Amino acid sequence: MEYSELINEDLISLDIKSTDRFEAIKELSTLLTKQDRLSDEKLFIKDIFDREKTMSTYCGNNIAIPHAISNAVLKPTIVFGKSKGFCWEEDDETTNFIILLAVPNLVDGNNNTSHIDMLSSIAELALDDDVVMIWQKATNKKQILESLLLTQKKK
16 A cells, blocks of 8 residues: 555654644544544554553664554544654653554454555564654654655655
8 A cells, every 4th residue: 555545744743742642642643533534533543552561662772662453443544643752661762753554454454564565664664763863853744745755666
């Protein structure tokens, strides 16, 4: 699936106000609701929190990738958030970038493939120092969006 179908500028926040992972997830989830990507924001947040409780989604390089397959998700979506930095979980480094993945729970079973593909693709970006540098220097949403779209085109 193309990133252009998964994210747009309205799904990017360059000024996350939250100072803990659960509040950041709630803050980014409101962007999903505003874009009509969720049928039930509370259910989606519960599903993400349940996933976070099983294992931290902090992946290093100042990036967390919270994600969940949820009946509340209407359309696969990526939400990008940039913060001034906070500790995702007690033993983690500072988190400056949150990439929230929302995956619908499809009846036909295709959700596992899309979930793994999205997570794998985003994890690759998180390891690319050039992309992370673009995110660090970004002053507008277009720069973030272009970094994601250009990176996918290189593949």
